[in-house]
Amino acid sequence: MSSATVPAICRNRHFKSLITLQDGEIHSSGIKRGRRKSLNGIIDLLIHYCKDYHCTPANCNIIIGYGVIQRSDRLS
Structure with a gap:
């Protein structure tokens, strides 16, 4: 599969x-199917990171972002 094909497949199947x-x-x-599985994947990544670097959420700044820019939101 070409790299241009993968995003189209992901969009159509809710990946x-x-x-x-x-x-x-x-x-x-990674790639997850569905919103709930992707959120669980993010949590798993955070847990593994904290274990690998011996840190806790109390001594970290955690930033999670999500966003979509629509055409009407763009500056002219």
Whole structure:
């Protein structure tokens, strides 16, 4: 499959791609089907990160973002 085909398939089947920012670069962290599974995937990534770096949510700044820019929201 070409890289241009994958996003079209993901959009049509309600797949959500999980991306992470690591060392200033964006990386794919997996693909989940459905909103609930993607949210669970994000939680799993956070838990693994905290375990790997021996930190707790109390000593971290956690930022989770979601957004869609619609044509009407763009600046002219």
